[in-house]
Amino acid sequence: MRFPARSAILTAALLLAAPLLPGIARAQAGSPVAPGSQAEPGQFTPAQRQEIIAIIRGALKSDPSILNDAILSLRAEADRSQAVDAQAALARNRAALAPTDADLVVGSGGVTLVEFYDPRCPYCRKVLPDLDRLAASDGRVRLVEKLIPILGPASVLQARAIVAAGRQRRASALQHILMTDTGQPDGVRLRSLAQQAGLNADRLERDMADPAIASDLQRNIALAQALGITGTPSFVVADRIIPGALDLAALRQAVAAARTN
Template identity: 35%
Template sequence: MPLRRALPAAALLLATALPAAALDLQALTPEEREAFRAEVRAYLLDNPEVLSEAIAVLDSRQEEQQAEADAALVRDNLQAIAQDGRSWTGGNPDGDVTVVEFMDYRCGYCRRAFEEVEELVATDGNIRFVLKEFPILGPQSELASRFAIAVRQVHGDQAYKDAHDALMLLESDVDEGSLARLAEGLALDPAPLLAAMDSPEVTAVIAANHDLARALGITGTPTFVMGDRMLRGYVPLPAMEAIVAEERAG
Protein backbone atom coordinates (compact mmCIF):
# COMPACT_ATOMS: atom_id res chain seq x y z
CA MET A 1 0.00 0.00 0.00
CA PRO A 2 1.62 3.33 -1.01
CA LEU A 3 2.67 5.42 1.98
CA ARG A 4 1.08 8.58 0.48
CA ARG A 5 -2.33 6.89 0.66
CA ALA A 6 -1.82 4.97 3.91
CA LEU A 7 -1.00 8.09 5.94
CA PRO A 8 -4.16 10.08 5.14
CA ALA A 9 -6.17 6.89 5.48
CA ALA A 10 -4.77 6.32 8.96
CA ALA A 11 -5.56 9.91 9.86
CA LEU A 12 -9.11 9.43 8.59
CA LEU A 13 -9.41 6.25 10.64
CA LEU A 14 -8.37 8.08 13.81
CA ALA A 15 -10.66 11.02 13.06
CA THR A 16 -13.70 8.83 12.61
CA ALA A 17 -13.00 6.23 15.29
CA LEU A 18 -11.94 8.32 18.28
CA PRO A 19 -13.73 10.97 20.36
CA ALA A 20 -12.70 14.53 19.58
CA ALA A 21 -11.06 14.98 22.99
CA ALA A 22 -8.85 11.94 22.45
CA LEU A 23 -7.41 13.48 19.28
CA ASP A 24 -5.73 16.33 21.17
CA LEU A 25 -2.28 14.76 21.26
CA GLN A 26 -0.80 18.05 22.42
CA ALA A 27 -2.60 17.59 25.73
CA LEU A 28 -0.83 14.29 26.36
CA THR A 29 2.48 13.90 28.11
CA PRO A 30 5.34 12.62 25.97
CA GLU A 31 4.97 9.21 27.60
CA GLU A 32 1.20 9.12 26.97
CA ARG A 33 1.69 10.24 23.37
CA GLU A 34 4.26 7.51 22.74
CA ALA A 35 1.99 4.90 24.29
CA PHE A 36 -0.92 6.10 22.16
CA ARG A 37 1.14 5.87 18.99
CA ALA A 38 2.34 2.39 19.89
CA GLU A 39 -1.25 1.29 20.54
CA VAL A 40 -2.42 2.64 17.16
CA ARG A 41 0.51 0.96 15.39
CA ALA A 42 -0.19 -2.34 17.08
CA TYR A 43 -3.88 -2.14 16.20
CA LEU A 44 -3.14 -1.43 12.52
CA LEU A 45 -0.61 -4.26 12.35
CA ASP A 46 -3.17 -6.64 13.84
CA ASN A 47 -5.98 -5.33 11.62
CA PRO A 48 -4.44 -4.17 8.32
CA GLU A 49 -7.79 -4.51 6.52
CA VAL A 50 -8.93 -1.40 8.40
CA LEU A 51 -6.57 0.70 6.28
CA SER A 52 -8.17 -0.61 3.09
CA GLU A 53 -11.58 0.30 4.49
CA ALA A 54 -10.33 3.77 5.43
CA ILE A 55 -8.83 4.28 1.98
CA ALA A 56 -12.16 3.35 0.39
CA VAL A 57 -13.89 5.96 2.53
CA LEU A 58 -11.22 8.53 1.69
CA ASP A 59 -11.52 7.83 -2.04
CA SER A 60 -15.30 8.12 -1.85
CA ARG A 61 -15.11 11.46 -0.07
CA GLN A 62 -12.58 12.81 -2.56
CA GLU A 63 -14.74 11.69 -5.48
CA GLU A 64 -17.76 13.41 -3.95
CA GLN A 65 -15.79 16.60 -3.41
CA GLN A 66 -14.49 16.52 -7.00
CA ALA A 67 -17.99 15.94 -8.36
CA GLU A 68 -19.35 18.87 -6.34
CA ALA A 69 -16.53 21.13 -7.53
CA ASP A 70 -17.06 20.04 -11.14
CA ALA A 71 -20.80 20.67 -10.90
CA ALA A 72 -20.12 24.21 -9.69
CA LEU A 73 -17.70 24.79 -12.58
CA VAL A 74 -20.27 23.52 -15.08
CA ARG A 75 -22.99 25.78 -13.67
CA ASP A 76 -20.69 28.80 -13.75
CA ASN A 77 -19.69 28.16 -17.38
CA LEU A 78 -22.87 26.61 -18.78
CA GLN A 79 -23.37 29.14 -21.57
CA ALA A 80 -19.84 28.67 -22.90
CA ILE A 81 -20.09 24.88 -22.59
CA ALA A 82 -23.44 24.26 -24.23
CA GLN A 83 -24.44 27.42 -26.11
CA ASP A 84 -21.29 29.13 -27.38
CA GLY A 85 -22.44 29.50 -30.99
CA ARG A 86 -19.06 28.29 -32.27
CA SER A 87 -19.32 24.54 -31.71
CA TRP A 88 -21.05 21.99 -33.92
CA THR A 89 -24.31 20.78 -32.38
CA GLY A 90 -26.05 17.60 -33.50
CA GLY A 91 -28.45 14.99 -32.31
CA ASN A 92 -31.81 16.39 -31.29
CA PRO A 93 -31.54 20.21 -31.05
CA ASP A 94 -34.45 20.16 -28.58
CA GLY A 95 -33.14 17.16 -26.61
CA ASP A 96 -33.79 17.01 -22.89
CA VAL A 97 -30.17 16.06 -22.09
CA THR A 98 -27.11 17.82 -23.52
CA VAL A 99 -23.89 15.85 -23.94
CA VAL A 100 -20.73 17.84 -24.64
CA GLU A 101 -17.44 16.24 -25.67
CA PHE A 102 -14.00 17.86 -25.61
CA MET A 103 -12.06 15.79 -28.14
CA ASP A 104 -8.78 15.45 -30.03
CA TYR A 105 -8.54 13.59 -33.35
CA ARG A 106 -5.25 11.94 -32.39
CA CYS A 107 -6.54 10.72 -29.02
CA GLY A 108 -6.87 6.93 -28.92
CA TYR A 109 -9.61 7.03 -26.30
CA CYS A 110 -11.56 9.62 -28.32
CA ARG A 111 -11.42 7.23 -31.26
CA ARG A 112 -12.50 4.38 -29.05
CA ALA A 113 -15.46 6.41 -27.77
CA PHE A 114 -16.41 7.71 -31.22
CA GLU A 115 -18.72 4.91 -32.36
CA GLU A 116 -20.20 4.49 -28.88
CA VAL A 117 -21.11 8.17 -28.65
CA GLU A 118 -22.61 7.96 -32.13
CA GLU A 119 -24.70 5.00 -31.04
CA LEU A 120 -25.78 6.74 -27.84
CA VAL A 121 -27.03 9.80 -29.72
CA ALA A 122 -28.65 7.83 -32.55
CA THR A 123 -30.46 5.24 -30.45
CA ASP A 124 -31.60 7.63 -27.73
CA GLY A 125 -33.12 10.19 -30.06
CA ASN A 126 -33.48 12.87 -27.40
CA ILE A 127 -29.87 13.94 -26.79
CA ARG A 128 -28.42 17.25 -27.87
CA PHE A 129 -24.76 16.60 -28.71
CA VAL A 130 -22.06 19.30 -28.80
CA LEU A 131 -18.50 18.78 -30.05
CA LYS A 132 -15.63 20.89 -28.72
CA GLU A 133 -12.47 20.88 -30.82
CA PHE A 134 -9.71 20.62 -28.20
CA PRO A 135 -6.38 19.75 -29.89
CA ILE A 136 -3.76 19.04 -27.23
CA LEU A 137 -1.68 16.18 -28.63
CA GLY A 138 0.67 17.99 -30.94
CA PRO A 139 0.86 19.57 -34.39
CA GLN A 140 -1.18 16.88 -36.14
CA SER A 141 -4.01 17.37 -33.67
CA GLU A 142 -3.91 21.10 -34.33
CA LEU A 143 -3.96 20.60 -38.10
CA ALA A 144 -6.90 18.19 -37.92
CA SER A 145 -8.97 20.55 -35.76
CA ARG A 146 -8.16 23.54 -37.92
CA PHE A 147 -9.26 21.61 -40.99
CA ALA A 148 -12.54 20.50 -39.38
CA ILE A 149 -13.36 24.00 -38.16
CA ALA A 150 -12.51 25.46 -41.58
CA VAL A 151 -14.86 22.96 -43.22
CA ARG A 152 -17.69 24.06 -40.94
CA GLN A 153 -17.04 27.74 -41.49
CA VAL A 154 -16.82 27.37 -45.28
CA HIS A 155 -19.36 24.61 -45.97
CA GLY A 156 -21.62 24.32 -42.92
CA ASP A 157 -22.65 21.80 -40.31
CA GLN A 158 -23.24 18.68 -42.41
CA ALA A 159 -19.91 19.00 -44.16
CA TYR A 160 -18.24 19.48 -40.77
CA LYS A 161 -19.81 16.30 -39.40
CA ASP A 162 -18.67 14.36 -42.47
CA ALA A 163 -15.15 15.73 -42.07
CA HIS A 164 -15.16 15.06 -38.33
CA ASP A 165 -16.17 11.44 -38.85
CA ALA A 166 -13.54 10.97 -41.55
CA LEU A 167 -10.83 12.45 -39.33
CA MET A 168 -11.81 10.17 -36.44
CA LEU A 169 -11.30 7.19 -38.74
CA LEU A 170 -8.20 8.50 -40.55
CA GLU A 171 -5.33 6.01 -40.33
CA SER A 172 -2.59 8.11 -41.94
CA ASP A 173 -0.63 11.02 -40.52
CA VAL A 174 -2.36 14.39 -40.69
CA ASP A 175 -0.62 16.71 -43.12
CA GLU A 176 -1.56 18.96 -46.01
CA GLY A 177 -1.57 16.05 -48.45
CA SER A 178 -3.80 13.76 -46.38
CA LEU A 179 -6.19 16.62 -45.63
CA ALA A 180 -6.41 17.50 -49.34
CA ARG A 181 -7.23 13.88 -50.15
CA LEU A 182 -9.80 13.77 -47.37
CA ALA A 183 -11.46 16.92 -48.72
CA GLU A 184 -11.57 15.46 -52.22
CA GLY A 185 -13.14 12.29 -50.82
CA LEU A 186 -15.90 14.46 -49.38
CA ALA A 187 -16.36 16.24 -52.73
CA LEU A 188 -14.93 19.47 -51.30
CA ASP A 189 -12.38 21.73 -52.99
CA PRO A 190 -9.20 21.42 -50.86
CA ALA A 191 -7.63 24.76 -51.81
CA PRO A 192 -9.99 27.16 -49.99
CA LEU A 193 -10.13 24.89 -46.96
CA LEU A 194 -6.36 24.65 -46.62
CA ALA A 195 -6.18 28.43 -47.01
CA ALA A 196 -8.83 28.98 -44.34
CA MET A 197 -7.16 26.78 -41.74
CA ASP A 198 -4.91 29.58 -40.48
CA SER A 199 -7.61 32.24 -40.48
CA PRO A 200 -8.28 34.32 -37.37
CA GLU A 201 -11.80 32.87 -37.25
CA VAL A 202 -10.50 29.29 -36.97
CA THR A 203 -7.86 30.34 -34.44
CA ALA A 204 -10.53 32.05 -32.33
CA VAL A 205 -12.57 28.82 -32.00
CA ILE A 206 -9.57 26.80 -30.80
CA ALA A 207 -8.44 29.58 -28.43
CA ALA A 208 -11.92 29.85 -26.91
CA ASN A 209 -12.10 26.10 -26.34
CA HIS A 210 -8.70 26.09 -24.66
CA ASP A 211 -9.72 29.01 -22.45
CA LEU A 212 -12.89 27.17 -21.46
CA ALA A 213 -10.96 23.97 -20.76
CA ARG A 214 -8.61 25.86 -18.45
CA ALA A 215 -11.57 27.36 -16.60
CA LEU A 216 -13.03 23.87 -16.15
CA GLY A 217 -9.74 22.24 -15.19
CA ILE A 218 -9.82 19.98 -18.26
CA THR A 219 -6.38 18.67 -19.19
CA GLY A 220 -7.16 15.50 -21.17
CA THR A 221 -9.42 14.02 -23.80
CA PRO A 222 -12.03 12.84 -24.06
CA THR A 223 -13.80 14.86 -21.41
CA PHE A 224 -17.60 14.78 -21.35
CA VAL A 225 -20.09 17.11 -19.74
CA MET A 226 -23.50 15.51 -19.15
CA GLY A 227 -25.93 17.67 -17.26
CA ASP A 228 -23.81 19.13 -14.47
CA ARG A 229 -21.39 16.20 -14.43
CA MET A 230 -17.87 16.30 -15.78
CA LEU A 231 -16.54 12.91 -16.89
CA ARG A 232 -12.79 13.01 -17.36
CA GLY A 233 -11.78 10.19 -19.68
CA TYR A 234 -13.30 7.40 -21.72
CA VAL A 235 -16.79 6.33 -20.64
CA PRO A 236 -18.21 3.03 -21.99
CA LEU A 237 -21.60 3.14 -23.69
CA PRO A 238 -23.55 1.40 -20.86
CA ALA A 239 -22.18 3.92 -18.35
CA MET A 240 -23.14 6.84 -20.60
CA GLU A 241 -26.64 5.43 -21.00
CA ALA A 242 -26.96 5.09 -17.22
CA ILE A 243 -25.82 8.68 -16.65
CA VAL A 244 -28.29 10.00 -19.23
CA ALA A 245 -31.06 8.07 -17.49
CA GLU A 246 -30.02 9.51 -14.12
CA GLU A 247 -30.01 13.05 -15.56
CA ARG A 248 -33.56 12.55 -16.80
CA ALA A 249 -34.67 11.14 -13.47
CA GLY A 250 -33.32 14.26 -11.77
Protein backbone atom coordinates (compact mmCIF):
# COMPACT_ATOMS: atom_id res chain seq x y z
CA MET A 1 0.00 0.00 0.00
CA ARG A 2 1.27 3.45 -0.86
CA PHE A 3 0.60 6.39 1.38
CA PRO A 4 0.16 9.91 -0.05
CA ALA A 5 3.05 11.98 1.25
CA ARG A 6 0.84 14.57 2.97
CA SER A 7 -1.22 11.91 4.73
CA ALA A 8 1.87 10.04 5.87
CA ILE A 9 3.45 13.18 7.27
CA LEU A 10 0.27 14.19 9.08
CA THR A 11 -0.20 10.75 10.58
CA ALA A 12 3.45 10.51 11.56
CA ALA A 13 3.25 13.93 13.17
CA LEU A 14 0.26 12.88 15.23
CA LEU A 15 2.09 9.75 16.33
CA LEU A 16 5.06 11.86 17.29
CA ALA A 17 2.91 14.27 19.26
CA ALA A 18 0.87 11.63 21.07
CA PRO A 19 3.30 11.07 23.97
CA LEU A 20 3.57 14.83 24.48
CA LEU A 21 -0.13 15.66 24.61
CA PRO A 22 -0.87 14.71 28.24
CA GLY A 23 1.95 16.88 29.50
CA ILE A 24 0.85 19.81 27.38
CA ALA A 25 -2.72 19.41 28.54
CA ARG A 26 -1.66 19.32 32.21
CA ALA A 27 0.50 22.38 31.74
CA GLN A 28 -2.23 24.27 29.98
CA ALA A 29 -4.82 23.27 32.55
CA GLY A 30 -3.18 25.53 35.12
CA SER A 31 -2.66 28.45 32.74
CA PRO A 32 -5.06 31.32 32.29
CA VAL A 33 -7.22 31.02 29.18
CA ALA A 34 -8.07 34.07 27.15
CA PRO A 35 -11.75 34.95 26.85
CA GLY A 36 -13.39 33.14 23.95
CA SER A 37 -10.60 30.56 23.69
CA GLN A 38 -12.04 28.06 26.18
CA ALA A 39 -11.70 24.54 24.72
CA GLU A 40 -14.51 22.06 24.80
CA PRO A 41 -13.96 19.01 27.03
CA GLY A 42 -11.55 16.62 25.31
CA GLN A 43 -10.37 19.31 22.84
CA PHE A 44 -7.36 21.65 22.69
CA THR A 45 -7.49 25.40 22.64
CA PRO A 46 -5.89 27.28 19.73
CA ALA A 47 -2.93 28.09 21.98
CA GLN A 48 -2.47 24.43 22.86
CA ARG A 49 -2.61 23.41 19.20
CA GLN A 50 0.02 25.99 18.33
CA GLU A 51 2.27 24.69 21.09
CA ILE A 52 1.85 21.11 19.81
CA ILE A 53 2.77 22.18 16.27
CA ALA A 54 5.81 24.06 17.56
CA ILE A 55 7.01 21.00 19.48
CA ILE A 56 6.55 18.76 16.44
CA ARG A 57 8.43 21.17 14.18
CA GLY A 58 11.25 21.48 16.66
CA ALA A 59 11.56 17.73 17.07
CA LEU A 60 11.58 17.12 13.31
CA LYS A 61 14.22 19.79 12.76
CA SER A 62 16.48 18.39 15.45
CA ASP A 63 16.00 14.75 14.36
CA PRO A 64 14.49 14.26 10.86
CA SER A 65 14.82 10.48 11.24
CA ILE A 66 11.78 10.57 13.54
CA LEU A 67 9.51 11.16 10.54
CA ASN A 68 11.14 8.39 8.54
CA ASP A 69 10.77 5.97 11.45
CA ALA A 70 7.10 6.90 11.82
CA ILE A 71 6.40 6.38 8.12
CA LEU A 72 8.17 3.01 8.17
CA SER A 73 6.09 2.01 11.18
CA LEU A 74 2.89 3.03 9.41
CA ARG A 75 3.83 1.06 6.33
CA ALA A 76 4.73 -2.01 8.37
CA GLU A 77 1.37 -1.85 10.12
CA ALA A 78 -0.40 -1.46 6.77
CA ASP A 79 1.47 -4.48 5.42
CA ARG A 80 0.43 -6.55 8.44
CA SER A 81 -3.17 -5.47 8.06
CA GLN A 82 -3.08 -6.25 4.35
CA ALA A 83 -1.68 -9.73 5.04
CA VAL A 84 -4.46 -10.44 7.54
CA ASP A 85 -7.08 -9.27 5.03
CA ALA A 86 -5.51 -11.42 2.30
CA GLN A 87 -5.59 -14.53 4.48
CA ALA A 88 -9.24 -13.92 5.33
CA ALA A 89 -10.09 -13.43 1.64
CA LEU A 90 -8.26 -16.64 0.75
CA ALA A 91 -10.14 -18.57 3.42
CA ARG A 92 -13.46 -17.35 2.00
CA ASN A 93 -12.55 -18.10 -1.61
CA ARG A 94 -10.27 -21.13 -1.35
CA ALA A 95 -12.65 -23.45 -3.23
CA ALA A 96 -12.93 -20.98 -6.12
CA LEU A 97 -9.16 -21.17 -6.70
CA ALA A 98 -9.52 -24.74 -7.98
CA PRO A 99 -8.81 -25.00 -11.71
CA THR A 100 -11.69 -24.75 -14.16
CA ASP A 101 -12.02 -25.50 -17.86
CA ALA A 102 -10.93 -21.92 -18.55
CA ASP A 103 -7.58 -22.34 -16.77
CA LEU A 104 -4.32 -23.61 -18.14
CA VAL A 105 -2.87 -26.21 -15.74
CA VAL A 106 0.77 -27.32 -15.89
CA GLY A 107 2.06 -30.12 -13.68
CA SER A 108 0.41 -32.05 -10.89
CA GLY A 109 2.60 -31.49 -7.85
CA GLY A 110 1.62 -31.04 -4.24
CA VAL A 111 2.17 -27.26 -4.16
CA THR A 112 -0.24 -25.22 -6.27
CA LEU A 113 0.88 -21.86 -7.60
CA VAL A 114 -2.01 -19.84 -9.04
CA GLU A 115 -1.26 -16.98 -11.41
CA PHE A 116 -3.76 -14.29 -12.39
CA TYR A 117 -2.59 -12.85 -15.69
CA ASP A 118 -3.57 -10.80 -18.73
CA PRO A 119 -2.14 -11.94 -22.09
CA ARG A 120 -1.42 -8.32 -23.08
CA CYS A 121 0.29 -7.42 -19.79
CA PRO A 122 4.02 -6.80 -20.45
CA TYR A 123 4.96 -7.99 -16.96
CA CYS A 124 2.98 -11.21 -17.45
CA ARG A 125 4.85 -11.73 -20.70
CA LYS A 126 8.14 -11.21 -18.91
CA VAL A 127 7.23 -13.78 -16.24
CA LEU A 128 6.09 -16.48 -18.68
CA PRO A 129 9.55 -17.95 -19.46
CA ASP A 130 10.37 -18.20 -15.74
CA LEU A 131 7.07 -19.99 -15.10
CA ASP A 132 8.02 -22.43 -17.85
CA ARG A 133 11.41 -22.99 -16.23
CA LEU A 134 9.83 -23.50 -12.82
CA ALA A 135 7.38 -26.09 -14.12
CA ALA A 136 10.12 -27.88 -16.08
CA SER A 137 12.56 -27.99 -13.16
CA ASP A 138 10.17 -28.79 -10.30
CA GLY A 139 7.85 -31.72 -10.81
CA ARG A 140 6.24 -31.13 -7.42
CA VAL A 141 4.55 -27.89 -8.51
CA ARG A 142 1.15 -27.49 -10.10
CA LEU A 143 0.79 -24.21 -11.96
CA VAL A 144 -2.77 -22.92 -12.47
CA GLU A 145 -2.96 -19.94 -14.81
CA LYS A 146 -6.17 -17.90 -14.54
CA LEU A 147 -6.90 -15.35 -17.24
CA ILE A 148 -8.24 -11.97 -16.18
CA PRO A 149 -8.45 -9.76 -19.29
CA ILE A 150 -8.46 -6.30 -17.72
CA LEU A 151 -6.48 -4.27 -20.26
CA GLY A 152 -9.13 -3.66 -22.88
CA PRO A 153 -10.70 -5.30 -25.94
CA ALA A 154 -7.44 -6.80 -27.24
CA SER A 155 -6.96 -8.58 -23.92
CA VAL A 156 -10.51 -9.94 -24.05
CA LEU A 157 -10.00 -11.15 -27.63
CA GLN A 158 -6.79 -12.98 -26.81
CA ALA A 159 -8.07 -14.38 -23.52
CA ARG A 160 -11.13 -15.85 -25.22
CA ALA A 161 -8.88 -17.33 -27.90
CA ILE A 162 -6.62 -19.02 -25.33
CA VAL A 163 -9.58 -20.53 -23.49
CA ALA A 164 -11.16 -21.67 -26.77
CA ALA A 165 -7.84 -23.20 -27.85
CA GLY A 166 -8.06 -25.42 -24.79
CA ARG A 167 -10.95 -27.22 -26.45
CA GLN A 168 -8.47 -28.33 -29.10
CA ARG A 169 -5.80 -29.02 -26.45
CA ARG A 170 -3.63 -26.23 -27.83
CA ALA A 171 -4.10 -23.56 -25.15
CA SER A 172 -0.45 -23.48 -24.11
CA ALA A 173 0.79 -23.30 -27.71
CA LEU A 174 -1.49 -20.37 -28.55
CA GLN A 175 -0.77 -18.66 -25.24
CA HIS A 176 2.96 -18.65 -25.89
CA ILE A 177 2.56 -17.43 -29.47
CA LEU A 178 0.19 -14.62 -28.47
CA MET A 179 2.28 -13.51 -25.51
CA THR A 180 5.44 -13.21 -27.61
CA ASP A 181 3.75 -11.61 -30.62
CA THR A 182 4.22 -7.89 -31.27
CA GLY A 183 1.73 -7.56 -34.13
CA GLN A 184 -1.62 -5.81 -34.12
CA PRO A 185 -4.05 -7.93 -32.07
CA ASP A 186 -7.03 -8.22 -34.40
CA GLY A 187 -9.10 -11.05 -35.84
CA VAL A 188 -7.00 -11.45 -38.99
CA ARG A 189 -3.77 -11.66 -37.01
CA LEU A 190 -5.37 -14.05 -34.55
CA ARG A 191 -6.37 -16.50 -37.29
CA SER A 192 -2.81 -16.53 -38.61
CA LEU A 193 -1.32 -17.12 -35.18
CA ALA A 194 -3.89 -19.81 -34.42
CA GLN A 195 -2.84 -21.71 -37.51
CA GLN A 196 0.80 -21.39 -36.42
CA ALA A 197 -0.23 -22.99 -33.12
CA GLY A 198 -1.75 -25.96 -34.95
CA LEU A 199 -5.36 -24.92 -34.41
CA ASN A 200 -8.40 -25.18 -36.62
CA ALA A 201 -9.03 -21.45 -36.97
CA ASP A 202 -12.67 -21.82 -37.99
CA ARG A 203 -13.46 -23.96 -34.98
CA LEU A 204 -11.52 -21.56 -32.76
CA GLU A 205 -13.70 -18.64 -33.89
CA ARG A 206 -16.87 -20.62 -33.24
CA ASP A 207 -15.72 -21.63 -29.78
CA MET A 208 -14.65 -18.09 -28.92
CA ALA A 209 -18.26 -16.98 -29.47
CA ASP A 210 -19.54 -19.42 -26.83
CA PRO A 211 -21.06 -17.40 -23.96
CA ALA A 212 -19.67 -19.97 -21.53
CA ILE A 213 -16.14 -18.72 -22.23
CA ALA A 214 -17.12 -15.13 -21.47
CA SER A 215 -18.74 -16.33 -18.24
CA ASP A 216 -15.60 -18.23 -17.24
CA LEU A 217 -13.43 -15.16 -17.75
CA GLN A 218 -15.85 -12.97 -15.81
CA ARG A 219 -15.78 -15.50 -12.98
CA ASN A 220 -11.98 -15.22 -12.86
CA ILE A 221 -12.19 -11.43 -12.72
CA ALA A 222 -14.74 -11.61 -9.91
CA LEU A 223 -12.48 -13.99 -7.99
CA ALA A 224 -9.50 -11.66 -8.39
CA GLN A 225 -11.60 -8.79 -7.08
CA ALA A 226 -12.77 -10.87 -4.12
CA LEU A 227 -9.14 -11.57 -3.27
CA GLY A 228 -8.22 -7.89 -3.47
CA ILE A 229 -6.06 -8.41 -6.57
CA THR A 230 -5.80 -5.17 -8.51
CA GLY A 231 -3.10 -5.88 -11.08
CA THR A 232 -1.32 -8.51 -13.13
CA PRO A 233 0.52 -10.68 -12.66
CA SER A 234 -0.49 -11.71 -9.16
CA PHE A 235 0.20 -15.06 -7.52
CA VAL A 236 -1.48 -17.14 -4.87
CA VAL A 237 0.46 -19.86 -3.10
CA ALA A 238 -0.59 -21.47 0.19
CA ASP A 239 -1.91 -18.60 2.35
CA ARG A 240 -0.13 -15.79 0.51
CA ILE A 241 -1.16 -13.39 -2.23
CA ILE A 242 1.93 -12.03 -3.98
CA PRO A 243 1.40 -9.10 -6.36
CA GLY A 244 3.76 -8.22 -9.17
CA ALA A 245 6.19 -9.95 -11.50
CA LEU A 246 8.40 -12.56 -9.83
CA ASP A 247 11.63 -13.86 -11.33
CA LEU A 248 12.59 -17.53 -11.22
CA ALA A 249 14.43 -17.22 -7.90
CA ALA A 250 11.44 -15.51 -6.25
CA LEU A 251 9.04 -18.10 -7.66
CA ARG A 252 11.16 -20.92 -6.27
CA GLN A 253 11.38 -19.16 -2.92
CA ALA A 254 7.58 -18.78 -2.74
CA VAL A 255 7.10 -22.46 -3.54
CA ALA A 256 9.72 -23.51 -1.00
CA ALA A 257 8.04 -21.41 1.70
CA ALA A 258 4.70 -23.07 0.91
CA ARG A 259 6.29 -26.51 1.29
CA THR A 260 7.80 -25.53 4.63
CA ASN A 261 4.47 -24.36 5.97
